[in-house]
Amino acid sequence: MQMRVAILAAALMIAGAVFYFVGEGGPGSDRTLVTTKAGYDLIKEREDLRLDAYQGPSGKWTIGWGHTQSAEPGLSISRREAVDLLQQDVKYTEEHVLRMLEVPVNQNEFNALVSFAFNVGITRFRRSSVLRELNAGNRHAAADAFLLWTKIRINGELRESSYLVKHRTAERELFLKPS
Numbered sequence: 001m002q003m004r005v006a007i008l009a010a011a012l013m014i015a016g017a018v019f020y021f022v023g024e025g026g027p028g029s030d031r032t033l034v035t036t037k038a039g040y041d042l043i044k045e046r047e048d049l050r051l052d053a054y055q056g057p058s059g060k061w062t063i064g065w066g067h068t069q070s071a072e073p074g075l076s077i078s079r080r081e082a083v084d085l086l087q088q089d090v091k092y093t094e095e096h097v098l099r100m101l102e103v104p105v106n107q108n109e110f111n112a113l114v115s116f117a118f119n120v121g122i123t124r125f126r127r128s129s130v131l132r133e134l135n136a137g138n139r140h141a142a143a144d145a146f147l148l149w150t151k152i153r154i155n156g157e158l159r160e161s162s163y164l165v166k167h168r169t170a171e172r173e174l175f176l177k178p179s
C-alpha cells in the first residue's frame with residue numbers, strides 16, 4: 001500500500017499536479033488553494049524586482065521579489081532565477097498559511113493572506129491579529145487587522161510607512177472582494 005502511494009505521488013509530481021496528504025493544512029483549509037495571478041501581482045507590486053542583492057530598511061539582504069533566504073552582498077541573479085525564487089517562496093508561504101487556517105477561505109482571501117504572510121514572515125503571521133480574528137470567524141475584524149500592520153522599524157524606532165499603508169489597504173480590499 002505504501003509503495004502504491006509513493007508511486008502515485010511521484011506520478012502526480014511528475015505531471016505537475018499539486019496535492020496534499022490528509023492531515024496537511026488546518027482543519028478549515030481548502031488544500032487545493034494556490035496563489036493566483038492576483039496574489040502574485042500584490043506581492044510583485046510591493047516587492048520591486050531587484051536583480052542585485054541590496055540591504056533593505058530592516059537590514060536584511062534581499063534579492064528578486066523580496067527573497068531573503070539566500071541573498072547576500074554581491075549576489076546577482078537573472079530574471080528567470082528571480083521568478084523561480086518567487087515561486088519557491090510563495091509555495092513555502094502557502095503551505096504555512098494553509099496549516100494555520102482553521103476556517104475555510106475563498107480565493108481572494110487566500111491571495112491576500114499569502115501576500116501578507118510573505119511580507120511579514122511566517123512567525124509574525126502566526127501571531128497576527130489578522131489570522132487570530134479570521135480563525136475566530138470575525139472576517140471583517142480580520143480585514144481591518146491588515147491595517148494595523150503599517151509600521152516599519154527604522155533605526156530601532158517604529159514609523160508609519162505610506163508604502164505599507166498602500167499595500168495593506170490593497171490586501172484588505174482583495175480579502176473583502178467576493179470570489
